[in-house]
Amino acid sequence: RYIGWVVGWTKADGVVYRSSDGGATWERMRAETAQTLTGTSFVTSKIGWAVSERRIYTSDDGGARWIRQLKSTDALTAITFVDEKNGWVVGEKGTIYRTTEGGILSLGLLLSTVGLVGCDGVPVDFGDLGGLINNGNDNGNADANDNENGNDGQTAPRVSFQPYATNTGGASGMALHPETGELYAVSASGLFGPIIEGDDLSTMTPYGATNLADDDLFDTPPTTLALAITNNGEFWIATQQTTVAVVPPDGGDAAPYLGLFEGPEIAPEVIVLVPDDFEGPQIKPGQLLFGQETTFDRLIQVDVAGGRGVLSIDNPSSLLRQAHHLTFGLDGAFYSSKGVTALLQPGFQTIAADGSPTGIDATKGIAGDSFVVLANGDFVIRGSWDPSQTAPTIIGILLFDAAAGEISLGVAIPTEETSESDDMVISSDGSMILLSRPAVNQIVRISIDEDQDE
Numbered sequence: 001r002y003i004g005w006v007v008g009w010t011k012a013d014g015v016v017y018r019s020s021d022g023g024a025t026w027e028r029m030r031a032e033t034a035q036t037l038t039g040t041s042f043v044t045s046k047i048g049w050a051v052s053e054r055r056i057y058t059s060d061d062g063g064a065r066w067i068r069q070l071k072s073t074d075a076l077t078a079i080t081f082v083d084e085k086n087g088w089v090v091g092e093k094g095t096i097y098r099t100t101e102g103g104i105l106s107l108g109l110l111l112s113t114v115g116l117v118g119c120d121g122v123p124v125d126f127g128d129l130g131g132l133i134n135n136g137n138d139n140g141n142a143d144a145n146d147n148e149n150g151n152d153g154q155t156a157p158r159v160s161f162q163p164y165a166t167n168t169g170g171a172s173g174m175a176l177h178p179e180t181g182e183l184y185a186v187s188a189s190g191l192f193g194p195i196i197e198g199d200d201l202s203t204m205t206p207y208g209a210t211n212l213a214d215d216d217l218f219d220t221p222p223t224t225l226a227l228a229i230t231n232n233g234e235f236w237i238a239t240q241q242t243t244v245a246v247v248p249p250d251g252g253d254a255a256p257y258l259g260l261f262e263g264p265e266i267a268p269e270v271i272v273l274v275p276d277d278f279e280g281p282q283i284k285p286g287q288l289l290f291g292q293e294t295t296f297d298r299l300i301q302v303d304v305a306g307g308r309g310v311l312s313i314d315n316p317s318s319l320l321r322q323a324h325h326l327t328f329g330l331d332g333a334f335y336s337s338k339g340v341t342a343l344l345q346p347g348f349q350t351i352a353a354d355g356s357p358t359g360i361d362a363t364k365g366i367a368g369d370s371f372v373v374l375a376n377g378d379f380v381i382r383g384s385w386d387p388s389q390t391a392p393t394i395i396g397i398l399l400f401d402a403a404a405g406e407i408s409l410g411v412a413i414p415t416e417e418t419s420e421s422d423d424m425v426i427s428s429d430g431s432m433i434l435l436s437r438p439a440v441n442q443i444v445r446i447s448i449d450e451d452q453d454e
Contacts, residue, residue: 041081047388051079051089058102060388065364067387068406072097102391159397159410161435161444165195167202170438172421173227173237178273181427185436185443186227186237188212191247191254195443208251209237217256218243224421228271230304231286238268238290259302259310266292266300269339269420272326274301278334280353282313289313291323293339299323299355317356322349329373330430337368339420341386341393348379348400362405366398369418372426372433377402380433380446382422385409397435397446410448 017026037057042048050057050066053075057066074095081087089097171187177194184193190206213221222239229235233249236257242265245254260266268290276285283289283301290300299313299321315321324339334351341347346359347366368383379400384393385407396412416439423436424446433446 038077039079041079041087043081043083047084049079049081049087051076056089056097058388068408069387070097071408157411158399158408158449160447160449161411162447163442164197164434164445165199165201165443166441167200168192168436168438168441168443169201170441171201171225171443172419172423172436172438173225174423174425174434174436174443175227175229175235175273176425176427177229177233178231179233183425183434183443184227184229184235186212186225186235187438188222188225191227191235191237191251197445208235208247209245209254211253212237212239212245217245217254224269224419226269226271226421226423228273228288230273230288232305234304236271236288236304238271240267240269240292242267244268244271244290257302257308259308260290260300266290266298268292268300269324270326272328275328277332278328278353280355282311282355283334283353289326291326291336293322293324299351313355315355315357317358319349319357319359321351321355321357322347325368325370326351327372329377330375330426330428331373331377333373333377335371335373337371337381337383339367339369341365341367341384343386343389347383362402362407363400366400366407369420369422370424370435372424374426375430380410380424380426380448382413382418382424382435399448 019026037050037052040048040050046062047060048063050059054072055068056070056076056079058069059066072091072095074091074093076089076091076095079087079089085100085102087099168185169187169189171185171192173186175184176182177184182194184191184207185195186192186209189210190212191209192201192204193207211217218239218241220241224240226238227235235247237245237247237254242260244257244260246257247254260268270291272289274283274285274287274289279285286305288302288304290302292298301311301313303309303311322336322338325337327335329335336349336351336357338345338347343365346361346363347368348360348363349357350360351357365386366381366383368381371379371381371383373379379402381398381400383398384395385398386393394409394412395415395418397410399408399410417437419439421438424433426433434443435446436443
């Protein structure tokens with residue numbers, strides 16, 4: 001068979017056509033890239049790369065789906081690969097990129113630059129090639145040239161962290177008070193808050209829940225903690241055990257809630273408050289929803305505004321419902337995530353008010369330990385990404401452009417600095433995103449460089 005590709009553009013977007021009969025017939029592939037594609041290089045019928053003005057994409061399904069690997073500050077003009085690992089990209093101002101790892105290094109996305117001369121014969125100054133999406137170090141280990149966000153000096157990550165609270169004692173679960181917007185966090189030592197920027201939790205007196213390790217509260221001492229705050233100010237704490245702890249609005253000791261023993265038992269990993277503007281035949285505003293990864297179809301609602309009755313949210317769909325993490329986006333929709341990556345399955349779903357899930361196809365290969373959704377529908381994810389069958393798993397802050405259906409790496413985080421209990425919250429106006437990092441005893445503020453999307 002004679003297989004070939006041709007690229008071009010319409011008024012709206014880039015297009016890719018594929019022929020498997022030497023050009024006698026052509027099939028239009030689904031590109032949906034943010035910029036016009038200007039060149040391709042395929043080394044098999046499935047695996048290939050494409051270049052647009054300032055981006056490099058890869059595909060492992062013959063061009064049916066494209067994943068962005070890199071964004072350059074200089075315009076790119078041509079791309080070629082000789083096999084699944086080795087390739088080159090050239091562009092304006094003598095720009096040359098080379099990869100020996102298919103565009104993906106040990107921890108994530110980085111097309112390596114090499115010391116070659118530019119088109120004008122002058123050696124390329126690779127220190128000027130900022131703006132690349134990078135996951136971290138080129139060898140997976142920190143060294144003297146790495147900055148505090150885990151990226152080397154030749155790259156500019158889109159996401160950066162600013163310390164918000166320190167010495168958190170492994171605090172994982174966080175929640176913003178629905179009335180005041182104040183931040184609270186919970187660790188095995190107790191509930192802390194209100195927390196303001198610059199706080200050192202080791203110097204703070206817990207607001208409550210200092211009895212979390214007591215034998216009469218949980219079967220085993222809690223390690224992974226999730227937190228939600230109800231509209232009446234109660235603090236609900238889940239520990240992946242069937243018992244849930246509840247702290248009164250004024251603080252003090254936590255009391256056990258045993259209602260999750262009723263009906264299908266659930267040991268929740270996540271709790272979320274249903275907002276006032278979300279209502280359906282099952283899910284009601286002002287209630288708490290509990291989810292657990294290992295029981296995909298089990299989503300439990302507790303009537304915290306009434307008699308604390310328990311309702312199992314039915315799934316009207318034949319599609320398995322995800323529940324590793326749950327969040328209500330600033331766009332008004334309800335979302336869920338998987339905790340493990342699967343190349344053929346969406347990592348994220350929307351959940352309708354009747355409890356039925358719908359997979360978000362463009363999120364295949366992603367898992368989200370925690371995430372928030374902006375008003376425009378874009379995701380900020382603390383999770384994992386498998387870009388292809390041959391690529392290593394990338395761990396860090398991932399950015400999902402909902403309109404373009406594109407995933408990119410904001411910044412990588414070393415595995416030892418991550419935890420499944422990392423938690424994210426976003427302020428109601430979207431101006432502040434916070435991430436708990438229990439592995440390093442920090443809460444950080446997330447900043448995103450929007451200029452790199454221009």
